Amino acid sequence: MCAETPLLGADSELRAVIRTATERQTKLCLRGSGSKDFYGGTGPGLAVDLSHYRGIIDYAPEELVIVVRAGTPLAEVEAVLSEAGQMLPFEPPQYGGGGTIGGCIAAGLSGPRRPYAGASRDYVLGLRLIDGRGQSLQFGGAVIKNVAGYDVSRLMVGAMGTLGVLRDIALKVLPRPRVERTVCFACTEPEAIVRMNRWAGRMPALSASSHADGVLALRLSGSAAGVNAALRELGGELLDDAESYWRSLRDQHNYFFTQAEPLWRVSLPPTAPPLKIPLPLMIEWGGALRWLVGDLDYAAVQARVRGLGGHITAFRGAPRNIPVFQPLPPALEQLHTRIRDVFDPHRIFNPGRFCSQQESDHQR
């Protein structure tokens, strides 16, 4: 399974680019395929194409572990796993299939299976990165249990490349479920929130959920016996072509997501009550993820979401004066700055891309 690909994007080249950027006080915009260019803030810098560093380093299905170079296309990783009957359990968005595994982990996005199987960060076992000093650092490993040293690997997940350039990534994988079925019910939003939560507490076979336009959809995964038992208990109407439905949610590309801009991503405790914002709404993740499309009063909604214990992200197409990521409380903001000092002291990587670092990055 070990692919031998020429390593055009060798570490030495990358180090040279980092060294030059440090000397000239310029910035670098880290980029895999560019499939998530829409996501996160923007800032100045030289685009660095990381997609040449690709290939599967090690994959043994019986270990449930795959080690890949960060520039490997996500679609290639998924295809190799699928051949052995396995998958990335967090069902990452593919955005047209061009995305790289490095971009996937750096963005830390997960798909419909997230609340039931875990997030991208839950499946990262170890990684190697090049930090802002040009050092190659390796954390975690290719084993499922490992508590040596701080869990820096997981810290990198969702850090949007602001803490280093991801190079080699070890991921835990799982068998694909033998059977998947999706059933639909007509119900209101408050009812859907309660039902999603209630079933999640009773039915380990649950693997995805959504509610939009008065329709609750639940996906069941597992062995034939497990799924059938759950279907009997649930009732509802079987959805044809469920695979493409969940794919369209995973990649946010069906009519709901594209009917208007901006696209807002609201993360909440799963039992949080309806937000009652007069915009089209899609609920996912058992109630913990609520998408809204269209213009809204950002300050008011942010305050409400924060009050409910959640956070709002201007996921796609928002005006530039609105922060992409919800600003952090001061104590956490300070901690973030200090952590960035550890891995990117010269603020070379992805200025302005992440969190409320926009302002502080520009000031430097």
Add this chain to the structure above:
Amino acid sequence: MLGLNQDAVINPAQRRRLVRALRAFLPEAAVLHTEETLKPYECDGLTVFRALPMLVVRPTTESDVCRVLAICAEIGVPVVARGAGTGLSGGATPIGNGVLMSLAALNRIIAIDPLARTATVEPGVTNLAISQAVASHRLYYAPDPSSQIACSIGGNVAENSGGVHCLKYGLTVHNVLKLRVAMMDGTLVELGSAGCDCAGYDLLALLHGSEGLLGVITEITVKLLPKPAEARVVMAAFDTISAAARAVARIIASGIVPAGLELMDHAATNAVEAFAHAGYPLDAQAILLCESDGASDEVDDEIECICAILADCGASTLRVSSGAEERLQLWAGRKAAFPAIGKLSPDYYCVDGTIPRRHVADVLQRIAALSQHFGLRCANVFHAGDGNLHPLIMFDAALSDEVERAEAFGNAILMLCLEVGGSITGEHGVGLEKLDAMCAQFESAELASFHALKHAFDPLGLLNPGKAVPLLHRCGEVAARQRQRRNPQHTNLPVF
């Protein structure tokens, strides 16, 4: 190094000042400073490390934890946080000139939300108490370290504890949603959320396994899972370790993720059988326990597949539990492994390392050779599902050089784990025990970034200093010792 001296000179004036400052807001019984009251805190579960702290403080509320930290920060006194003291790597060993803060009295279950499937608890609540408190909702907290009746959830987070169900249900880090953490200066931060994610870096993950070096955990919100309707276990006996290892690989490659998958070698089987009478065949070279849980039809199907694979791999005995009682009996042996070894030997040293599963047969063979070399008996229990080895080295501390030999044997096993691409600790942590082994797993630049991360959280360096991450000069000394022994292969091993 086993038996490292943690004593330091106590400054009596500083102690008096601290006692006065703490008693200003804490009851007398919450501040201990006489030798007989300090004694119970001198070690954690790794008893070879002992030290009396300058004083012990037992706050009962989060705000008291913050005040204690702020005072210690002001005076410049190190603080070691302790949960139930069941840790196995010396992470809660006191520091002679420092404060030991016991969080055992923060033991309230704050809230249970059966619909959202969460429980919010204080750090001193025991792991098992959470599952007991939510059992009436048919929910449970999945990670179950073997000390679960005693160990505290705060300690579980600090060590990122595992248990026998990790492969299917994950480690502590996969089952905690939110933490409240007191920083060394007494400020509080909230990490994670009751939802699926939060803005910013994943500091929630970073706190897991940070061994009390970054902050003091004051509140934990855990995820609860629906209790599986059914659980059954298969016990299979094999004539060779490699046949058992093949069966493990085949089961996982077939698409089954067992709820538990444990392997015991001949020595361990014989020790536990004499102790717990679980019904394991005594002539087997390896015993596998493989558990399936879920809906009852699903479990029946899975057990059938598992049995077919085990038989095909040459299992000489196969026994499937037919009821709850038989299941507990089959597990009883595995669960009694440590006390059973304790009966066989005056002392034993439980090693904790992980390896990619494919190397298990080879590694166990090499451990047997090491056992000969060091002249010490060793029994192996192995979390086969997740590659976590627990060799139990038997020795007698009263005999001249057995402690040193046991230590050298344990270290050789850890180096073996690294050689095949594993780790020096799967679930027990580094603490004081594995500081030298850390030098072999990580390069200087990596260790330096760990120190820098600690500095980001704790600029004064007062939280559990000296644990978990070795100082670079210590690694230099370790390397020099190794060069003297002409044993250079352990310096720069890759992790992948």
